Amino acid sequence: MKGTKGSERREAPKTTASSGTARIAAAFASARAGKRAALMPYVTAGYPTLASLGPQLRAAGRAGADLVEVGVPFSDPLADGPVVQQAAEEALRGGYRLGELFSAIREAARDAPPLVLLTYINPVLAYGAERFLDEARDAGVTGLIVPDLPLVESGALGRAAARRDLVLVPMAAPTSTDAHLAAVAEGPGFVYGVSVTGVTGVRERLDPEVLAFADRLKAKIRRPVAIGFGISTPNQAREVGARADGVIIGSALVRAIGQRLSCPEAAVEEFVARIRQAMEPDDATPTRSVFDNRRIAAGEEGPER
Amino acid sequence: MTRVARVPDRHGRFGRFGGRYVPETLIPALVELERAYQEVVVHDPAFTRELRGLLRDYVGRPSPLTYAARISDVVGAPVYLKREDLNHTGAHKINNTLGQALLARRMGKTRLIAETGAGQHGVATATVAALLGMRAEVYMGQVDVERQALNVYRMNLLGAAVHPVTGGTATLKDATNEAIRDWVTNVRDTYYIIGSVVGPHPYPAMVRDFQSVIGQEARRQITKMAGRLPGMAVAPVGGGSNAMGLFYPFRHDPVDLVGVEAAGEGLQGRHAASLVRGRPGVLHGAFSYLLQTDEGQVLPAHSVSAGLDYPGVGPEHAYYRETGRARYEAITDAEALEAFHRLSELEGIIPALESAHAVAWVLKQAGRLPVDAPVIINLSGRGDKDVDQVAALERRARSGEVGG
Ligand SMILES: Cc1ncc(COP(=O)(O)O)c(C=O)c1O
Numbered sequence: 242m243k244g245t246k247g248s249e250r251r252e253a254p255k256t257t258a259s260s261g262t263a264r265i266a267a268a269f270a271s272a273r274a275g276k277r278a279a280l281m282p283y284v285t286a287g288y289p290t291l292a293s294l295g296p297q298l299r300a301a302g303r304a305g306a307d308l309v310e311v312g313v314p315f316s317d318p319l320a321d322g323p324v325v326q327q328a329a330e331e332a333l334r335g336g337y338r339l340g341e342l343f344s345a346i347r348e349a350a351r352d353a354p355p356l357v358l359l360t361y362i363n364p365v366l367a368y369g370a371e372r373f374l375d376e377a378r379d380a381g382v383t384g385l386i387v388p389d390l391p392l393v394e395s396g397a398l399g400r401a402a403a404r405r406d407l408v409l410v411p412m413a414a415p416t417s418t419d420a421h422l423a424a425v426a427e428g429p430g431f432v433y434g435v436s437v438t439g440v441t442g443v444r445e446r447l448d449p450e451v452l453a454f455a456d457r458l459k460a461k462i463r464r465p466v467a468i469g470f471g472i473s474t475p476n477q478a479r480e481v482g483a484r485a486d487g488v489i490i491g492s493a494l495v496r497a498i499g500q501r502l503s504c505p506e507a508a509v510e511e512f513v514a515r516i517r518q519a520m521e522p523d524d525a526t527p528t529r530s531v532f533d534n535r536r537i538a539a540g541e542e543g544p545e546r
Numbered sequence: 547m548t549r550v551a552r553v554p555d556r557h558g559r560f561g562r563f564g565g566r567y568v569p570e571t572l573i574p575a576l577v578e579l580e581r582a583y584q585e586v587v588v589h590d591p592a593f594t595r596e597l598r599g600l601l602r603d604y605v606g607r608p609s610p611l612t613y614a615a616r617i618s619d620v621v622g623a624p625v626y627l628k629r630e631d632l633n634h635t636g637a638h639k640i641n642n643t644l645g646q647a648l649l650a651r652r653m654g655k656t657r658l659i660a661e662t663g664a665g666q667h668g669v670a671t672a673t674v675a676a677l678l679g680m681r682a683e684v685y686m687g688q689v690d691v692e693r694q695a696l697n698v699y700r701m702n703l704l705g706a707a708v709h710p711v712t713g714g715t716a717t718l719k720d721a722t723n724e725a726i727r728d729w730v731t732n733v734r735d736t737y738y739i740i741g742s743v744v745g746p747h748p749y750p751a752m753v754r755d756f757q758s759v760i761g762q763e764a765r766r767q768i769t770k771m772a773g774r775l776p777g778m779a780v781a782p783v784g785g786g787s788n789a790m791g792l793f794y795p796f797r798h799d800p801v802d803l804v805g806v807e808a809a810g811e812g813l814q815g816r817h818a819a820s821l822v823r824g825r826p827g828v829l830h831g832a833f834s835y836l837l838q839t840d841e842g843q844v845l846p847a848h849s850v851s852a853g854l855d856y857p858g859v860g861p862e863h864a865y866y867r868e869t870g871r872a873r874y875e876a877i878t879d880a881e882a883l884e885a886f887h888r889l890s891e892l893e894g895i896i897p898a899l900e901s902a903h904a905v906a907w908v909l910k911q912a913g914r915l916p917v918d919a920p921v922i923i924n925l926s927g928r929g930d931k932d933v934d935q936v937a938a939l940e941r942r943a944r945s946g947e948v949g950g
Contacts, residue, residue: 315842315843316714316843316844317714317719317720317723317829317830317844318723319568319569319723319726319727319730319830320569320727320730322727323713326713326714327713330713330714333843338841339841339842340841361828362567362828363827363828363829363838363842363844364841364842364843365842366826366827366828366842367825367827367838367839367840367841367842368841368842388569389567389568389569389828389831390567391566391567391568391569391570391572391573392570392573393557393566393573394565394566394567411570412569412570413570414569414570414571415571416571416572416573416574416575416733416734417570417571417573417574418574421570421573421574435569435570435571437731438571438730438731438732438733438734439571439727439730439731440727440730440731
C-alpha cells in the first residue's frame with residue numbers, strides 16, 4: 242500500500258441506520274444518555290476457540306457492553322503485552338484461520354453490541370485490503386483499529402473503509418503532538434486514546450497521568466474519545482470513564498477468560514457486568530459535572546459528542 | 547543497467563516499500579530521530595569527525611580488501627574479499643552501532659536497547675555502550691540465548707543486560723518485537739539501536755548510510771588495486787545491512803549487485819529467503835518482503851547461520867529487487883558449510899557462516915564469470931563465533947544423526 246498524507250481528511254460517508262458509522266455513534270450516544278462512558282471490552286478471536294466467540298460477544302452484550310473489540314490473532318503483535326500475546330498464540334496454535342473469522346462474526350453480530358476489529362496491518366494486506374473490508378462489513382463489523390497503522394500510513398485504508406461506511410479508528414498517545422490531535426479531532430467513530438506509553442497489559446495502579454491525558458484529548462478532539470491500554474479494575478474504569486467518552490478493557494478480561502477456559506462466556510459476562518456496574522452514574526460524585534463545566538468554561542461548544 | 551531513484555522519499559518510501567508501520571506512540575520519536583540524524587549529518591562536521599576517528603582508531607578501519615589468489619584460481623575470475631571480519635568485534639555490525647550510539651548520545655538518550663539474533667549486533671551494541679559509558683539492554687530469543695551462549699557471556703562481560711524472549715518462536719523476530727515493545731514503553735529516555743537496514747523510517751536509510759563506509763572503501767581500494775571497478779559485488783543478506791553497505795556506493799556504476807539469502811534446508815523446505823521466496827507485507831515497521839502464510843502470519847525462518855535466520859528483509863532491497871538493480875540468490879546450509887571449509891583451507895580465513903553464503907554463491911559460478919572482471923565478496927564477519935556450532939553439527943552428522 243502506498244503511503245498517503247496523514248493530514249488528509251477522510252471522505253464523509255453517507256450514513257444509513259445500519260452503517261458502521263451510525264451504529265458506533267448510536268452506541269456512544271446511548272451511553273451518554275445514560276450519563277456514563279461507553280464500555281468497550283476486548284476479546285481475542287479464537288481464544289480459547291473460535292466457536293466460543295459468538296457466546297462471548299453475546300455475553301458481553303447482556304452484561305452491558307456498548308461495543309466490543311474483537312482481536313484478530315497475529316503472529317507478531319508488537320503493541321500487545323504478555324496476556325494478549327499468549328491469547329493470540331494459543332488461537333493460532335489452535336488452528337484459528339482468518340477465513341473462518343468472518344463467518345463466526347456474522348453469526349454473532351446480529352445480537353451482539355457493535356463490533357470493532359482490532360487487527361495488525363499484515364493480515365489485512367495479505368488477505369487483500371478490499372476483500373478484508375468487504376467481508377468485515379458483510380459480517381456486520383462497524384470499524385477497525387489497526388495499532389501498527391499510524392495516521393501517516395492510514396490514508397488508503399481509511400478511504401477504502403469509509404467507502405464501506407466502516408470506521409478506521411485513529412489513535413492518539415501521550416507522546417502525540419497537538420498537530421496530531423488536531424488532525425484526528427473530527428470525523429466518524431471515535432478516537433482511541435492509548436493511556437500510557439507502552440503496550441497492552443494488566444496494571445495494578447492507574448498512572449496518574451492518564452486522567453490528565455484524557456482531559457487533554459477531550460479538550461482537543463471533538464469526536465468521542467475512548468481510553469484503553471492498562472485499564473484493569475472497576476475503579477480504574479470508573480475514574481477514566483468520568484473523563485472520557487469510552488473505556489476499553491482488554492488484558493484484564495482476557496486474563497479472566499484464561500482463568501475459566503471451560504466457560505469463557507461466563508467469565509466475560511461476570512467481568513463485564515462488574516465493570517459496567519462501577520461505571521453507572523452516581524450523582525453524589527461531582528466528577529462528570531465538574532468536567533462538563535470545565536469544557537464550557539474553556540469556551541467550547543456544548544456537549545456535541 | 548537499471549537506474550535507481552534517490553530513495554527514500556520524504557515519507558520514508560523506497561518505491562512502494564518502507565514507511566512507518568508502528569504504533570502512533572512512536573511516530574514523534576521517529577520524527578525526532580529523523581531530524582536529529584539530518585542535523586548531525588548535514589550540519590555537524592564534528593559528529594562526522596568523531597565517528598571517522600573512532601572507526602579508524604577503535605574499529606580499525608579501513609578494513610583491507612584482500613585479493614584471494616587461490617579462490618580466484620578456482621572461480622576463474624579475480625576475487626577480492628572485503629575484510630569486515632577484521633573489524634573490532636569481528637563483523638560489520640559495529641559500523642552501525644557506533645554511528646547510532648553517537649547519535650543517541652547527541653540526542654541526550656541515556657539508555658540503549660537492541661535486538662540480536664546470533665548475538666553479533668548485541669555484542670557490537672554492548673561494546674559501544676561500554677566505550678561511551680552508556681547503559682545497554684539487549685533482547686534475544688530464548689532459542690538463540692541457548693544456541694549462542696558465548697555471545698551472551700560476551701555481552702554480560704561488556705556490562706550489558708541480556709533479556710531472553712520466550713514469546714512466539716523465541717528467535718530474532720520475537721526479540722525485535724520485544725525491543726519495539728520496550729521502546730514504546732520507554733520512548734522518552736531510550737534509544738533503540740536497530741541492527742540492520744530494517745524497521746520504520748528513518749532506520750533503513752540511516753543504517754545504510756552508516757554501513758556505506760564498506761562500499762566507499764571497497765570502491766577506492768578496488769580502483770587502486772585492479773585499476774577498474776568490479777564487475778560484480780556479492781554479499782550475504784539477512785536483514786541486509788552489510789549488503790546494502792557494500793552495494794550503495796556502487797548503485798550508479800555498471801556493477802552487478804548480488805545479494806545471497808539463506809536457502810536453509812532448501813527452498814522447498816525451511817529457509818530464510820525472504821526476497822527469493824517471500825511476498826510483500828509489513829513486519830517490524832516496514833513494508834517489504836517477508837515469509838508469511840497466505841493469511842499474513844509471519845513464518846519462522848530457518849538457516850544454519852543465526853545472522854540470516856530472519857523472515858524479513860530491508861525495504862531498500864525489496865526496491866532493488868523490484869527495479870532489478872540487484873538480484874537475489876539463495877544458498878543452502880550445506881553449500882554454506884562447504885564454503886566455510888573451502889575459504890578456511892584455500893585462504894586461511896575462517897568466514898562467518900553468514901559470509902560463507904556469499905562465498906558459496908561465487909564458488910558455484912566457477913568458470914561462468916568473465917575472467918578479467920573483479921568480483922568483490924563482502925566478508926561480513928569472522929567465523930570464530932561459529933566454530934563450536936559447526937564442529938557439533940559435523941560430529942552429529944558423522945554419528946549418523948540428521949543435522950540441524
Ligand atoms: C557476520 C554477519 N553477516 C551478516 C549478517 C546479516 O545481517 P545483515 O544482512 O544486516 O548484514 C550478520 C547478522 O548477525 C552477521 O553477524
